[in-house]
Amino acid sequence: MSQFNPTIHPHRRxxxxxxxxxxxxxxxxxxxxxxxxxxxQESILPQYDHACYLCPGNSRSGGEKNPDYKxxxxxxxxxxxxxxxxxPDAPTPLHPLMTAEPIHGACDVxxxxxxxxxxxxxxxxxxxxxxxxxxxxxYEKRGSEAGIEYVQIFENKGAMMGCxxxxxHGQVWSLSAIPTIPAQELRSLKEYAVSTINxxxxxxxxxxxxxxxxxxxxxxxxxxxxxxxxxxxxxxWVALVxxxxxxxxxxxxxxxxxxxxxxxxxxxxxKDAFADILSRxxxxxxxxxxxxxxxxxxxxxxxxxxxxxxxxxxxxxxTDFAHLHLHFEPPLLRSASVRKFLVGYEMMAEAQxxxxxxxxxxxxxxxxEVHYLAKMV
Amino acid sequence: MSQFNPTIHPHRRxxxxxxxxxxxxxxxxxxxxxxxxxxxQESILPQYDHACYLCPGNSRSGGEKNPDYKxxxxxxxxxxxxxxxxxPDAPTPLHPLMTAEPIHGACDVxxxxxxxxxxxxxxxxxxxxxxxxxxxxxYEKRGSEAGIEYVQIFENKGAMMGCxxxxxHGQVWSLSAIPTIPAQELRSLKEYAVSTINxxxxxxxxxxxxxxxxxxxxxxxxxxxxxxxxxxxxxxWVALVxxxxxxxxxxxxxxxxxxxxxxxxxxxxxKDAFADILSRxxxxxxxxxxxxxxxxxxxxxxxxxxxxxxxxxxxxxxTDFAHLHLHFEPPLLRSASVRKFLVGYEMMAEAQxxxxxxxxxxxxxxxxEVHYLAKMV
Ligand SMILES: O=P(O)(O)O[C@H]1O[C@H](CO)[C@@H](O)[C@H](O)[C@H]1O
Ligand SMILES: O=P(O)(O)O[C@H]1O[C@H](CO)[C@@H](O)[C@H](O)[C@H]1O
Numbered sequence: 001m002s003q004f005n006p007t008i009h010p011h012r013r014x015x016x017x018x019x020x021x022x023x024x025x026x027x028x029x030x031x032x033x034x035x036x037x038x039x040x041q042e043s044i045l046p047q048y049d050h051a052c053y054l055c056p057g058n059s060r061s062g063g064e065k066n067p068d069y070k071x072x073x074x075x076x077x078x079x080x081x082x083x084x085x086x087x088p089d090a091p092t093p094l095h096p097l098m099t100a101e102p103i104h105g106a107c108d109v110x111x112x113x114x115x116x117x118x119x120x121x122x123x124x125x126x127x128x129x130x131x132x133x134x135x136x137x138x139y140e141k142r143g144s145e146a147g148i149e150y151v152q153i154f155e156n157k158g159a160m161m162g163c164x165x166x167x168x169h170g171q172v173w174s175l176s177a178i179p180t181i182p183a184q185e186l187r188s189l190k191e192y193a194v195s196t197i198n199x200x201x202x203x204x205x206x207x208x209x210x211x212x213x214x215x216x217x218x219x220x221x222x223x224x225x226x227x228x229x230x231x232x233x234x235x236x237w238v239a240l241v242x243x244x245x246x247x248x249x250x251x252x253x254x255x256x257x258x259x260x261x262x263x264x265x266x267x268x269x270x271k272d273a274f275a276d277i278l279s280r281x282x283x284x285x286x287x288x289x290x291x292x293x294x295x296x297x298x299x300x301x302x303x304x305x306x307x308x309x310x311x312x313x314x315x316x317x318x319t320d321f322a323h324l325h326l327h328f329e330p331p332l333l334r335s336a337s338v339r340k341f342l343v344g345y346e347m348m349a350e351a352q353x354x355x356x357x358x359x360x361x362x363x364x365x366x367x368x369e370v371h372y373l374a375k376m377v
Numbered sequence: 378m379s380q381f382n383p384t385i386h387p388h389r390r391x392x393x394x395x396x397x398x399x400x401x402x403x404x405x406x407x408x409x410x411x412x413x414x415x416x417x418q419e420s421i422l423p424q425y426d427h428a429c430y431l432c433p434g435n436s437r438s439g440g441e442k443n444p445d446y447k448x449x450x451x452x453x454x455x456x457x458x459x460x461x462x463x464x465p466d467a468p469t470p471l472h473p474l475m476t477a478e479p480i481h482g483a484c485d486v487x488x489x490x491x492x493x494x495x496x497x498x499x500x501x502x503x504x505x506x507x508x509x510x511x512x513x514x515x516y517e518k519r520g521s522e523a524g525i526e527y528v529q530i531f532e533n534k535g536a537m538m539g540c541x542x543x544x545x546h547g548q549v550w551s552l553s554a555i556p557t558i559p560a561q562e563l564r565s566l567k568e569y570a571v572s573t574i575n576x577x578x579x580x581x582x583x584x585x586x587x588x589x590x591x592x593x594x595x596x597x598x599x600x601x602x603x604x605x606x607x608x609x610x611x612x613x614w615v616a617l618v619x620x621x622x623x624x625x626x627x628x629x630x631x632x633x634x635x636x637x638x639x640x641x642x643x644x645x646x647x648k649d650a651f652a653d654i655l656s657r658x659x660x661x662x663x664x665x666x667x668x669x670x671x672x673x674x675x676x677x678x679x680x681x682x683x684x685x686x687x688x689x690x691x692x693x694x695x696t697d698f699a700h701l702h703l704h705f706e707p708p709l710l711r712s713a714s715v716r717k718f719l720v721g722y723e724m725m726a727e728a729q730x731x732x733x734x735x736x737x738x739x740x741x742x743x744x745x746e747v748h749y750l751a752k753m754v
Binding site for chain 2: 002003004006009010011012013014016020021023024025027028030031032033034035036061078079080081082083087088089090091094095097098099100101102103104150152154155156159160161162163164165171173177179180181182212215216219243296298300327329341343344345347348349350351352
């Protein structure tokens, strides 16, 4: 029998954060695609669109008027998925299999730039640093509000990803409960910390215990540069296609030098390096298929900032084991118009991918960091 | 403070099968939709398409020619995601966080009907009964092959769901491991069976223990007919929008009269009732927005048929607690062209829905069971 070859032989990989498997079927990229193709991603947009509810000075659907903002502008979503308290208590469930719990919180919209036609890939690192500062401000503000247990910063980019407006913006949903996915990740991080023997090499996380993500980043950084899964790195951050990636060109972005629980703990150098690597990833993404590359991006970190006075008694809860990281989940597979559909088998059984994470990382390593439109601010 | 109203107040519901929460934000349907719309679902197709690789007598991409089949036709996928054994063993992992296991199996394609222009909603119940018989045949055939641990029967319907050919067909992927989602469901079913006190009302499942799904179906059937989540039922099967539905018009379809582990255990009456209810659900779906309604459908049941001789010592493994059920997961939300995107918050944090399951069930209850095209075979 031939030797195992991950680019030929179907196999399953384990995601230690979600505790789910992913089916890898690399030979499958050979099949012809006869299904739905995506409309071209608009790349020529006006700098200002009078019909855009995010452009400076324009009216929003809720009736309010945007100020003539210059840089970044944050406002509360006019159609928020979560509402401010009070939310009345749910009645006793009809049956223990049918439970509901009330939830409250707030949904913020964060505009990255006044220009309608730009995306993060076209912003300067200095502009991106401004976005990072605003993320920190909102994380700290919402995270200290009464009853808020979790702050989720994310961006839906591209119509393909359900984004209803190309004006560069992200969202922040703050809630009175820790949602399913980060709750599972935090459990996994704690489990790893308490059950893994700390050896001399192991990276140190909360309470001096091993950190799954620090350890993983350190291992990937130890691989030869032209192999493996690392796409790009700088002095503080590494962007890689994780071993367990689900989406074709998924990226995990994280600081690898030291254990950092949240964006609040970044020092100025780490913040600059964060802006630098966000710029480099998003340009590579756009260059991969010469289009405005669609994705959903989210920041996972300590659910809410730690109150300094409670720090000494902490390091017991799942939340104490967070290590800051970002997920980029882009749907495109073969070209600007052919995406991966996670449907059928994936919805009923298990995620499945058509190229190996190593193949995806190699493709992204080859991409230039000069934007294909070379239309920088 | 006002009383809790599930159609106004955001809340979270718990899915006892996946152990995940879902965020319900019913007030959100009021927001205007400015995002991507779906192209019209083609409903006028030829009865025979010479370019279709599934039509009788045509050549497939692998080069083989389809026979001039009359009813149902099954063949192995020319671009299978899983391959037949042998698959060599994976090497020792580089690091415990990077594990891979080889997988083998087979992918079958099951054509429902020779006519290119029909869907399940347009087939007669007698034709659907033929599809059910074929599902049973493949489940038993693949499920008894050496090393096969799981058989997943599913259908991707509609271009929106990544289906690359409108010719009515489904798929069956058989694998040497139980995938993530059904493995979790089976764990939940076993956990419920062993930890729930059996009261006089509780439905009986494996080893006389309570069955989560039998109990849930029984409870829903006990609700007033014009309220709640039941969409349609017959003597053996009930179709409902589950309390914990993720997709806007998601349906859970299951037998409610007795505990049934797999399609192999259906008696002739239950099989006819299965065909009847599949026909009624799919017609209601098409009638909801007067279009060929896209969905992914999957059958969850005992992973592989039980070998009769081992039955007596069984009822110990998770797999012994299976109760046959089907999931229908359709993306459309507001009309034939506006879908729900599960992106951003949903990919990073937790599933979120914009109308309550009760509202969705009421909408589906109002739909006619006579197909809007009234183009029956
Ligand atoms: O096999 P098909 O129908 O060509 O492909 C479709 O279903 C598969 C199984 O759900 C998915 O992996 C593919 O992404 C999807 O396009
Ligand atoms: O809030 P938006 O951008 O209008 O809406 C988008 O993002 C939300 C959060 O990920 C999703 O729930 C919506 O389905 C999607 O269309």
